[in-house]
Amino acid sequence: MIRRFYTCCFYLLLPVIFLRLWYKGRKLPAYRGRWLQRLGWVKIPKEYQHGLWIHAASVGETVAASMLVKTLREQGDKRPIVMTTMTPTGSEQVQRSLAGDEVYHVFVPYDLPCAVRRFLDSVQPKVLILIETEVWPNLLAEAKHYDIPCVLVNARLSARSAAGYQRLKGFSRWMMRQFDVILAQTRADAERFIQLGAHSERVKICGNVKYDLSWPENLARDAALLRRVFGEVRPVVTVASTHKGEEELILRAFEIxxxxxxxxxxxxxxxxxxxxxxxKLCIKTGKAFACRSDGDDNHPDQEQQVQLYLGDSMGEMGLYYQVADITVVAGSFQPIGGHNMLEPASLGKAVITGPHVFNFTQVAQLLADANAAIKLAESSDSQHLAGCIMELLSDPDTYTAMGERGQAVVKKHQGASLATLDEIRKVMKSR
Structure with a gap:
């Protein structure tokens, strides 16, 4: 009954959804393209049918999916892969990170029965792999109707999200039981999925595949070139993954x-x-400013006095972290839940976050326990952030040691990709 109500509401809201896409397309034209794919009308080449369908919502989930695909290819597995994302940025991430890995990308169909059926008829996957928290009722129902095994990979569920699902306990129980296996990141995640109704024997703990980070071989060289833009002896602080409202706080802190x-x-x-x-916010500060899109890093002699540099490019987060002495991972100064702290930690960088890291609770705790990261208190403002950064910058030995400890934490927890692929193969062999 609830699924029918959900589906009816989705159909009614479809015009609003497409209007929203059109509106978003004002700033990012890719939102105005490939709309038929969102309704399930896709033509998948025969060589990509009858393989794996991996769905990752956006950039963060795509990073996890990419690690699985790369591990699969390194093992010599050449089975076809269709990867879907919800956003154009996710699509761009697929094209960048999996170029040459023989992956076919399209947008995921909206969670409408007819759209999902059209998509499944074209792809004809042997298994459906969903990343992290991508739980869509009609997608799961139609996959089961087509007898396609469903696997939730790198699965995480915060206490806040679990409480939301509990409000629809019967419906949540039904959704959790559509999965052939749920591969949770942590024991706490696994327990939450079981509490929502997942079969305990189908919930396994494989760890977080995002620990299995790999960076381009030329990263250190590219970072050294960019560092020359700033002057090699000047300290650099990278503040990454900021959301609306956070830049103002960051810029106030740096004014101090x-x-x-x-x-x-x-x-x-x-x-x-x-x-x-x-x-525009950066220019308003009146500080010496440059941005990546202008290509100013090609003229280091002209930019020695740059104080503020905008990383307005995609696929170069590793570069922005590598060039830094200290990193601040945003999305955590507002109740958004934070972003992936493992990326700077894996590069040996000290990490600072705001108080809101509920989407990365375990990672944040591990780094904090290792004295590799600093989480600011709930009451923190721009002055607290400024004080924290200045204190660290005054002691290079401290922030260097923090980075080394963080890198050790990442290395200790690697291996989830291999365990995850083993469990996926078990599901496929059982069919």
Whole structure:
């Protein structure tokens, strides 16, 4: 009954959804393309049919999916893979990170029975792999109707999300039981899925595949070139994955820092459709400013005095972290839940976050326990952030040691990709 109500509401809201896509397309034109794919009308080449369908909502989930695909290919597994994302940024991430890995990308169909059926008829997958929290009732129902095994990979469920699902306990129980296996990141995640109704014997703990990070071989070289733009002896702080409202706090903090220290701020917004908006904020500061899209890093002699650098490019987060002495992972200064702290930690960088890291509770705790990260208190403001950064910058030995400990934490927890692929193969062999 609830699924029927949900489906009816989805159909009624479809015009509003497409209007929203059109509106988003003002700043990011890719939102106005490939709409038929969102309704399930896709033509999948024969060589990509009868394989794996992997769905990752956006950039973060795509990073996890990419690690699985790369591990699969390294093992010599050449089975066809169709990967779907919800957003254009996710699509761009697939094209960048999996170029040459023989993956076919399309947008995921909206969670409408007719759209999902059309998509399944074209793809004809042997297994459906959903990343992290992608639980869609009609997608799961139609996959079961087509006798396609469903696997939830790198599965996580915060206490807040679990409480939301509990409000629809019967419906949540039905959804959890559509999965052939749920591969949870942590024991706490596994327990929450079981409490929502998943079969306990189908919930396994495989760890977090995002620990299995790999970076391009030329990353250190590219970071050294960018560092010359700033002046090699000047400290650099990268603040990454900022959301609306966070840039103001960050810039206020650095106004305080710049009063006493000659430090470079590299600011990287989370969403590319906000690059222009954040660029205006940066220019308003009146500080010596450059941005990645202008290619100013090719003229280091002209940019030695840059104080504020906007990372307005996609697929270069590793570069922005590698060039830094200290990193701040945003999405945590507002109740958004934070972003992936493992990326800077894996590169040996000290990490600072705001108080809101509920989407990465375990990772944040592991790094904090290892004295590799600092989480600011709930009452923190720009002055607290400025003080924390200035204190760290005053002691290079401290922030270097923090980075080394964080890197050790990442290495200790690697291996989830291999365990996850083993469980997926078991599901496929059982069919």
């Amino acid at each position: 820092i710049w009063q006493t220290l000659d430090v470079v701020l590299v600011l990287v917004p989370r969403h590319p459709n906000r690059f222009a908006e954040v660029k």
